[in-house]
Amino acid sequence: MSDLPEQIVYIARRMFERRLTDISGGNISACENNTLYITAKYSGSQKHWQLEPDSILSGPLDADWFSNPLFSREGKAHLSIYHNMPYVGAVIHAHPFHVLPFCAAGKPIPPIMENTQKFGVIEVVPPAPAHSQELADNVVAGLRNQEERIRKQAAAVLVPRHGIFIAAKDLFAGLDALERIDWNAWCVLAQKSLP
Template identity: 35%
Template sequence: MLYQKEREQLADIVKKMFDRYETNTAGGNVSARVSNEHIIMSPTLMSQKHHCDISPYQVLVVDMDENIVEGDGRITREINMHMACYRHNNNIGAVVHGHSLYSMVFATMGMDMPNLTEATQKFGKIKCLDFAPATSSELAGKVRDYLEKKGHDSVMNTILLNRHGVLVTDKTLEKAYDDLGRLEYNAYIAEKSLVFEKLGIAKLNQKEYDFNLVE
């Protein structure tokens, strides 16, 4: 089996995403660059049909022309969004898209997410893009345009997709999934903080700190 270790890791991560409410039965997809010629990617309907409990062989090996090289399943229509990221920067090694429970609050409201926790300061601004329909070339284009505005050296990106979910990119799948977990915790904290502020319990602390951003 091609890229067995990498496909085992991806299958493990998508199962964790579902179990941890980082995606739901409405969708989500994950990919990783494994060579200059290939990415590996979760198949379509992995959430709805399999609840993200997939075998490594169901993780597809796909070439850069979006053809399946190996694997049991069909390519998700959202591959265009993943490919927009990989074509933006060759150093992007993984793309994680989910419908994360707390981040969806901000995505559904069309709000940029307040970046409050120390663990998420490396993300910078957590932007919510303007709406475009799921799986559409328009949505892939909005992601591509946002990345281009950030600059061609942008590798780590945490983006909210309006009414849809979250998109995270990084150098490796391990790092991208770590980013997703940090983003979700920040979303939970941000939601509670905004409620506390509205109730007059406490105001959001806008003080700037000298955060340690070295991993």
Template identity: 30%
Template sequence: MTLTDDPRQILITAAQRSVAMGLNRGTVGNFSLRHGAGMLITPTGILPEAITPDQIVEMDLQGNWQGDWRPSSEWEIHAKIYAARPDAGAVVHTHSDHATALSALRKPIPPFHYMICGFGGNEIPCAEYACFGTPELSATVIAALGDTYGACLMANHGVVTLGATMEAALGRGERLEMLAKQYLLASSAGTPVLLNEEELRFAHIRYRSYGQQACG
């Protein structure tokens, strides 16, 4: 992402990058950042390449906002995550192809690959189905994420990821789509062999320092 301290520009860049990464098309998907006691979120119905900083919506976690631009119809998912998860500094919602295809199965992605451990548990959970833009949907997402998961599928809908920063949340979305594609490929060739409890336990230990540079 571009180096900037402007949170509105961070959101615009993330929305545009999601399209370049193949995670979204058109006006689908939405992005937010925790902002004081509330949040900043992308507007509804505007193509990422057309969003301007003044169209980013500032709102509280109860759904109150002012201005000429309406927030994403999925604002409540973002608000409920910030209220429930102090570790969330950014939230991303995408309709990436492979993960969305798996969401139609209404099942979690099982531990076929050690990178599943980077999402807060031994699977990537799938939230129960609820209609888009409803309080029921935000409730199912919160239930699926619990206290530890950094992402979940949304049944017959798409994906939600969170992170301390937008870079972390968007990167998690990219990795989830990669794993979804790999799981579909493996499943098309047979039945994937899943990691057992001991293998998962050791993978979680290793993941504590995964991808980190050594000091000194």
């Protein structure tokens, strides 16, 4: 029995309490031996990210996920990432407090802190309708050339006016990257207020 559902529950709580995502959305998944584990629809809006392991959906990666009414529409991007990049162990989609201004403005996040150099500039993918396969394809295209970063820890892209997608080697590497990128984003914004 995998402990990935417990890990996802843990990550969800930490993300929410640290404002790394909001009530309205996000989703967390992990993939091991072609089995996908992913947070269900409404994990934010109805459960406020206070999840239990048995609420995490699981099944073969190539199952017909869209026939499951609890499968999040944003899960499309997660599936595309795992199908195209088998070295990815976890995907986090989030609406982080300090990253969202960059998404709103459609501006990339430069890595100004030492501990975010390894992620490079967090680029913005081209816009596409929410929950569309086109958007999922854009996210994959933005991450695909970052294999080395993902194998070491993680890589990320921004979706215009929406949020961030992180592909990581595992869940804890993804959470660590999410927090580093969010605090780095805060530093970019706060720097502008210094005399």
